[in-house]
Amino acid sequence: MHYPDILNKAVNDQEISFDEGVYLYKEAPLEALQEAANQIRIKKTNPSEVTYLIDRNINYTNVCITNCKFCNFYRTGDHEGAYVLSKDILRQKIEETIAVGGTRILMQGGHHPDLKLDWYLDILSWLRKEFPSIELDCFSPSEIDNLCVLENQDAETILKALIGAGLQGLPGGGAELLDDEIRQKVSPKKISGPRWLEIMEIAHKLGLKTSSSMVIGFGEKVENRIKHFQLLRDQQKESLKKYNNAFIAFIAWPLQYELTPLGKQSQNEGKLGATKEDYLRNLAMARIFLNPYYTNIQASWPTMGFKVAQEALSYGANDFGSTMLEENVVSQASTKTHKYILVDDICKLITEAGYTPIQRVTDYSKAQSSHS
Ligand code: SF4
Numbered sequence: 001m002h003y004p005d006i007l008n009k010a011v012n013d014q015e016i017s018f019d020e021g022v023y024l025y026k027e028a029p030l031e032a033l034q035e036a037a038n039q040i041r042i043k044k045t046n047p048s049e050v051t052y053l054i055d056r057n058i059n060y061t062n063v064c065i066t067n068c069k070f071c072n073f074y075r076t077g078d079h080e081g082a083y084v085l086s087k088d089i090l091r092q093k094i095e096e097t098i099a100v101g102g103t104r105i106l107m108q109g110g111h112h113p114d115l116k117l118d119w120y121l122d123i124l125s126w127l128r129k130e131f132p133s134i135e136l137d138c139f140s141p142s143e144i145d146n147l148c149v150l151e152n153q154d155a156e157t158i159l160k161a162l163i164g165a166g167l168q169g170l171p172g173g174g175a176e177l178l179d180d181e182i183r184q185k186v187s188p189k190k191i192s193g194p195r196w197l198e199i200m201e202i203a204h205k206l207g208l209k210t211s212s213s214m215v216i217g218f219g220e221k222v223e224n225r226i227k228h229f230q231l232l233r234d235q236q237k238e239s240l241k242k243y244n245n246a247f248i249a250f251i252a253w254p255l256q257y258e259l260t261p262l263g264k265q266s267q268n269e270g271k272l273g274a275t276k277e278d279y280l281r282n283l284a285m286a287r288i289f290l291n292p293y294y295t296n297i298q299a300s301w302p303t304m305g306f307k308v309a310q311e312a313l314s315y316g317a318n319d320f321g322s323t324m325l326e327e328n329v330v331s332q333a334s335t336k337t338h339k340y341i342l343v344d345d346i347c348k349l350i351t352e353a354g355y356t357p358i359q360r361v362t363d364y365s366k367a368q369s370s371h372s
C-alpha cells in the first residue's frame with residue numbers, strides 16, 4: 001500500500017477500505033492526513049466559515065443503574081447526591097439559555113430505574129408548550145433502550161410517543177467506541193454497538209435529527225477505532241439510502257478518566273486518554289474515512305482546550321461545537337475539562353483562527369437571529 005494513493009482516493013470521494021484505513025492511521029504522516037482532511041472539508045463545506053451553536057446541556061438526572069467504568073457522574077438512587085431536576089430548575093436553565101440567544105437544549109441523563117415513559121412525555125409536552133422556540137434534542141439511544149426495558153416496548157413505539165410529545169432530535173451520546181470488544185470491557189451493562197446503531201436507524205426513519213460521537217483513549221487498538229468509523233459510515237449510507245435522513249454531524253473527543261474507576265485502576269496507568277497529536281490524527285482520519293457520507297465534523301473545545309480546537313479547524317473540522325453553558329458528565333471525570341464558553345469568546349476564537357463565525361441551529365442551517 002502507498003499512503004498518497006489512498007488519500008487521493010478519499011479526496012476524490014471514493015470510500016477507503018478497513019485495511020486502507022488501518023494502514024493510513026498507522027503509517028501516514030500527520031501532515032499528509034491533515035492536508036487530505038482539510039481538502040475534503042473545503043470541498044464539503046464553506047471553506048471560509050466555521051459554525052457554532054448556542055445551546056445548553058441539561059442532565060435531568062444523575063441516577064443510573066449502568067455503572068460504566070469511565071463515569072464519575074452517575075449516582076445510585078439512594079446516594080445523597082442523587083437528583084432528578086424539577087420543572088422549576090428546568091425553567092430557570094432554559095430561560096438563561098434563551099437570554100444568551102440559545103436555540104436548543106441537549107438533555108440527557110442516567111438510566112433511571114423508576115422514571116417511566118409518562119414522566120418523559122410530561123416533561124417534553126411541558127417544554128414544548130412553555131418554550132416553543134427551543135429545539136428539543138433529548139435522550140441518547142441507551143436512554144431510549146432503558147425506556148424500552150422499563151415499558152416492555154420496542155424502540156419505535158417509544159420514539160413515536162416521545163416525538164408526539166415534542167422530541168425533535170436524539171443526541172449522539174453513549175456511542176463511545178461501538179466495537180463491542182471495547183464496550184464489554186468498559187461498559188458491559190450498556191447497550192451494544194449494534195443496538196446503538198439500530199435505535200439511531202429508527203430515529204432516522206422517524207425523521208429525528210441525530211448526531212454521532214466517538215470517545216478514544218480506552219487503551220484500544222487502531223483497528224477498534226477504524227471499526228467505529230466503519231460502523232458509522234455503513235449506517236450513514238444505509239440511512240441516507242432508505243430515509244434520506246442520517247447523522248447530521250460527527251464529533252470525537254478523548255476519554256477523560258482521572259477521577260473515574262477506570263482511571264483509578266493502576267494497570268491502566270499511561271494507557272488512557274489521548275495526546276494532542278493522537279486527537280488530531282483521529283480527527284483527520286474521521287474526515288477521511290467517513291467521506292463522502294458526512295458533511296459536518298466538530299472540534300471538541302471542552303476536552304482539548306481552545307487552542308487545539310482552533311487547530312482542529314485545519315484537520316477536517318468545520319464546526320466549533322456549542323456553548324453548552326454547563327457540562328456535568330465528561331467534566332466530572334477530570335479536573336481538566338472546560339465547562340462552558342461565552343458566545344463572544346467562541347466568535348473570537350473562530351475569527352482568530354482565520355474563519356468567519358456563523359451561528360447555526362441543530363441541522364446546520366443558519367440561526368434566524370444570528371449572533372454573528
Ligand atoms: S456514562 Fe451514562 S450510562 Fe454510563 S454510568 Fe454514566 S450516566 Fe450511566
